[in-house]
Amino acid sequence: MKISIASGKGGTGKTFVSTNLFRLMHQHTPSVVLVDCDVEVPNSHVFLETTDRQSHIVTDFRPVIDLDKCRFCGKCVEYCHYNAMLCVPSAHMTKMLPDLCHGCTACMVACPHGAISASNLEIGQVTAKETTDGSILIEGRMAVNTSSGVPVIHDTVAFAEKEYPADYYLLDSPPGTSCPFIQTTAKSDLVILVTEPTPFGLSDLIQAMDTLDSLGKPYCVVINRADMGDDQMEQVLADRGVDVIARIPFSREIASCYAGGQLVVDELPAYRSYFEQILEHIRLIEANQQHTKDKAL
Amino acid sequence: MVGRPQKIRKIAGAPTVSGFRPCGPRRHRGGHHSGRMQEHIMLLFEEYESIRLLDYEGNNQTDAAELMHVSRPTLTRIYQRARQKVAQAFIEGRPIKFEGGNVHYETEWYQCTSCHSVFNIPQNATDTTSSMECPLCGKTEIIVYHNPDNLMTEE
Amino acid sequence: MKVVITSQEKEMNSHVDARFGRAAYFALYDTETGQVDWLQNQVGTQQHGAGTGAVNRLANLGVEKIFACVFGAKVKPLLDELGIQMIVVQEGETVGHIIEMLQDRKK
Secondary structure, eight states, rough: EEEEEESTTTTTSHHHHHHHHHHHHHHOOOOOOEEEEOOSOOOOOSOOOOEEEEEEEEEEEEEOOOOTOOOOOHHHHHHTTTTEEEEEGGEEEEOOTTTTTTOHHHHHOOOOTTTTTEEEEEEEEEEEEETTSSSSSEEEETTTTTOOHHHHHHHHHHHHHHHOOOSEEEEEOOSSSSSSHHHTTTTOOOEEEEEEESSHHHHHHHHHHHHHHHOOOOOOEEEEESSOOSHHHHHHHHHHTOEEEEEEEEOHHHHHHTTTTOHHHHHHHGGHHHHHHHHHHHHHHHHHHHHHHHHHO | OOOOOOOOOOEEOOOSSSEEEOOOOOSSTTTTGGGGGGGGGGHHHHHHHHHIIIISSOOOOOHHHHHSSSSHHHHHHHHHHHHHHHHHHHTTTOOEEOOOSEEEEOOOEEEEEETTTTEEEOTTOOOOGOOOOOOOTTTOOEEEEOOOGGGGGGO | EEEEEEESSSTTTTTTOSSSSSSSSSEETTTTTOOEEEEESSSOSSSSSSHHHHHHHHHTTTTEEESOEEEEEEEHHHHHHHEEEEEOTTTOOOOHHHHHHHHHOOO
């Protein structure tokens, strides 16, 4: 079962929830892997003492144009969906723009003169890390100077599933509601949206929920710092019929613990119950999904 | 969410060739001419420029960083990448292609004091400020414009 | 010589469109013949690379100068390489007035 922990607004507590949930879950069911998909700034490793087990570079296709073979027919421009190709015969110029190129290879396929060949651009790195309690963290990290983290996220999740089969995957999603978020949540069985009861938190949460609705993805909400802010959020969620599976209060102790790179479920046992709540809901939803699958057969 | 947009770096001029190819036959046996060994190594223009300023012109890293309008650590990173790629090309016998990168050529911006239009002079022109004409109104009272960042959007 | 002025609409009294890559229209003006063609910008609504799409089209039409209010940072190096001049005009200018000034300039 793949569970994404996402948000909408950044800074609501995704990593806080995913790392603590991971630790707790591993104590109950060891077959769980944490996948850090926040490839721009992966920070799950801060909370887990880890050693690197293996690592590989993620590369992406970029075309290389041989101007000796190029006949300036412009087919590559025609086939490029991203306007990443420029062809101006009068200036003897055919050029690829690396920031716009999405590595789809359509230009290479389209070129009738064999003037386009492949090169590999390094776009990131995936590392498997082992924690002191034997659990596994798979971390994706985008290379500096890369314009999109999406292919790195894809590689990270695929690598996790292939090399570290497990019953559960927790995917720590990037913030926001655009391509990286969608890439992470798209194949999940459940999305946990972590939010905060503020106008900014609410507006981004609604965007996230709308996006997941259009993808047909099941989701539920964890409200962090639930005792601050206003009650608009509860109203909106009640109206939409969305399950709130935990309401974690603001606590200076939690903030201090997090700032020190520690896990709350280890250091502040009083707060374990919130994560147990979350875990229980996951089990419930898992059982329901299984039941629906069984019925369908 | 995308990574922070890379700052555009200045270089003084394009490379004189589009790349380099190894010559002669391969010495190793079992060298089939397909696959990785034929793959180009792409050297970005900014990496080329770091080699030009440091190895060819003999500048130190501090001066080179200033000339390229980047910080010293960034220049070091670019240069290290450049050297690593060149070494790789030599040892693995692979062609180098100069490509891409976030650079803009050192063309200046000028402003017409009459209609206030701001314009550049494309590379091929040879005008100096005094004989320059405004492309819009034709007046010749032209000054150098010092805020080119206002004219660009970071997209 | 062919030049382009970005335009919000298809009229001579249209305001210059502040954007380049996502301009609504391009007014293609031939300084020799005085002809004005109105090109609808097809790449303006595309998600990616509107600037490069516009450069591709205009460069292939033989345009030598572009009048707009702002240019995307990715577009400047391309236009530099192609030798196409960029002119940033004051916001509020109209296409008609710019053409008039270009005509006066010839005299």
